[in-house]
Amino acid sequence: MLEKPNLPDEKIINCLQSEFGLSISELEFLPLGADPNTAVYRAITKNGISYFVKLRMGNFEETAVTLPKFLYEQSIGNIIPPLETQTGQLWGNIGDFKLILYQFIDGRNGFEMNFSAHHWHKFGATLKKLHIAEIPPLIKNRIKVETYSPKWRDRVKEYMGIIETKSFVDSVAIDLSAFLKLKRDEIFDLLERTERLALKLGADSPPFTVCHSDVHAGNILIDENDRFYIVDWDNPILAPKERDLMFVGGGQGFRGHTAQEEEILFYEGYGEAEINRFVLTYYRYERIVEDIAVYCDELLSTPKGGEDRAQSLEYLKSNFLPKGTIQVAYQADKTGLFS
Missing domain, CATH: 3.30.200.20 (Phosphorylase Kinase; domain 1)
Known part of the structure; x- marks a missing residue:
């Protein structure tokens, strides 16, 4: 905020x-x-x-x-x-x-500084510990469980219909409406890809483990003594490990390395892992869909929000930039399902 x-x-x-x-x-x-x-x-x-x-x-x-x-x-x-x-x-x-x-903790996050190799190693090692941790039932039974729900996809489709018939007064909402219309074909292609993968995974999902679910660059903190922390545990989920692994090499704001370099350094810390490319690709697509839906909720359904509104609009638009999350997700798609 x-x-x-x-x-x-x-x-x-x-x-x-x-x-x-x-x-x-x-x-x-x-x-x-x-x-x-x-x-x-x-x-x-x-x-x-x-x-x-x-x-x-x-x-x-x-x-x-x-x-x-x-x-x-x-x-x-x-x-x-x-x-x-x-x-x-x-x-x-x-x-x-x-x-x-x-x-x-006085420090900087991954948006503000370049990660070194040992930061990536620590990141990988920490997530591995999380993914293999034995969580007591009293906590585990209260963690939400992945269902590959169409919630966010349906919400985006709803907003894509709303902008065709509704006029907005607020300048940010007007800007967002025009932007979504401009990106209409791209958005519906993204929705179709996400939906096809969701149906596939709903029928045959890999095992679940506890995941942080939001380990983008802003939630990794390095203090003044070079100590590493994962912060913001607001939305843990029981899901395939790829729910967290999608952030590595996924255009999620980390600085200083290419996507391939991020993956190499991270897995040197995480260790050997069998990655399900269908799941990884689904989560990269679904994350973008959720971003669009959440920001539409914030910017099109109410004029409230003050200074946060303009910033939220920029966050949404950033997904569509060159080397943004959409381009990265499409380029990394190894599922063979889409031409």
């Missing part, structure tokens, strides 16, 4: 005091991230300790905090665990918001 939510700082400070026992001297809103339902802050206590405060609106899955907490305690490593309240919970409550607290 780029624009500060309509929530007084005093309420956040009071929650940190009552729930976590912290005396806060300074609270700073951080305009970070593409999620309009998440706002983040830096809180500094009176004795100078910094914390990362995450406010989550709307849907909240407990596994977003219970899973990384468990993985950290099992020495999976490279995870910043949520901190407990004074009563042992992993979040506090402020009205409709959930407040999650973390140690503040």
Whole structure:
């Protein structure tokens, strides 16, 4: 969220005091991230300790905090665990918001810096540990399960119909509507490819494992001591391992290496793996479809959002750029299903 939510700082400070026992001297809103339902802050206590405060609106899955907490305690490593309240919970409550607290790590993400070879090795090794981890039933049974649902594809089709009949007033919505019309053929080709692969995998899916589901460059953090962290565990899923592996070499914002180099370096850390190209290609296509649907929800269904709206439009458009996710996914498609 780029624009500060309509929530007084005093309420956040009071929650940190009552729930976590912290005396806060300074609270700073951080305009970070593409999620309009998440706002983040830096809180500094009176004795100078910094914390990362995450406010989550709307849907909240407990596994977003219970899973990384468990993985950290099992020495999976490279995870910043949520901190407990004074009563042992992993979040506090402020009205409709959930407040999650973390140690503040000063660093840069993969959008902001070039990854070195050892960063890719660490990335691979960490995901391998996640994919083979034994998750206790109490947590695992609450993690959503992959169904290859047509939800996002249907949503995009719906919006492609809406823009043909509806007039928009907001400048961002007008721009998006015109852009979608311009890219209509490309979008429907993408939908067809995704649908064919979804039907194939729904009938014959590989085994599932626990996946982070969103390990793009912005969710990899390197601190000032060159320590590596995977952050933002909001949407874990039980799915084929390719749900995470699709990000490697997939045009997901990592800097400093070609797609082929990313894959070589990553798998030196991950180890030998049999990759199902049908699944990998499906997830690369489906990720783009979901992006289009989510940004249409945000930009066409409401004029709300402030500064986030223009940024979200640019994020959506970036999928269609040269060397963007669509071009990368098409070039890497080894399924043989599409001419």
